[in-house]
Amino acid sequence: MTNNKNRRIKIREAVPNDAEETAPLILNAFDTERELLGKNHEERIKTLKKLFKKTKNRVTYQDTYIAEINNETAGVLISFQGDKLSQKNRYTFLHLILTKNPIQLIRTIYIYLKQISQMASFEETKKDEMYIACLSVHPKHRRKGIAEKLLKHHEKTAKQKGYKKSSLCVHGKNHPAINLYHKKGYKEKNKIQADGIKIIKMTKNIKNQ
Known part of the structure; x- marks a missing residue:
């Protein structure tokens, strides 16, 4: 049964027009970033759509892959090289402040x-x-194997680019995700408490996978 479901999952590169359907999925995965995006759900979705359509930031369509089932967006993956993180953080902040009014700017x-x-x-x-x-x-x-499919796609892309390690951060209470990552060979590397949220960094050696 699982194999039949996996065969219907298609992974493709994202385009700017995917913003409408991907923004809610991206927001669902965010923890500490939510407050930075806006004061309420509507404002956060609006901000994510704008960021997604731009380039070089943390949630740009350029680093995004879409999982589809019967041409319907079922999952989203955003991954990039670790040495690009500082640049992406700067561009994200720059895009954020350029879209805010004076009061929102101070808060941001x-x-x-x-x-x-x-x-x-x-x-x-x-x-x-x-x-x-x-x-x-x-x-x-x-429960259709989409997360596993996206994870496999990420690791394959990483190896093609010459990377031997994969890393991610996950909410400490997201036990289904943590269990999945453990199952796929990821190990807990570090932890931190931010805004009352425990964030766990996990890594995996993909060299021989």
Whole structure:
């Protein structure tokens, strides 16, 4: 049964027009980033759509892959080289402040500086790692092997680019995701508490996979 489901899953590169369907999935996977994107759900979705259509930031369509079942968006993967993280953080912040009014701008800068302070001792990823910035599956399509398919696609792409390690960060209470990553060979590397949320970094050696 699982094999039949996997055969219907198609992985493709994202395009800017995917913003409408991918933004809610990306937001579902975010933890500490939510507050930075906006004060409420509507504002956060609007911000994500804008970021997705732009380039070089953390959620750009350029680093995104879409999992489809019968031409319907079922999952999303955002991954990029670890040595690009600092640049992507800068571009993300730049895009954020350029879209805010004066009051929103002050709030955004305050939250950004607070998060930088909290995450200062936490190494999100390393230069020699291919980093998963987001892996999210639509609730309607869970338990269909989509997360596994996206994870496999990420690791294959990483090896093609010459990377020997894969890394990701996951919410400490997201036990289904943590169990999946453990099952696929990921090991807990580091932990941090940010805004009351435990974030776990996990890594995997993919050299011989």
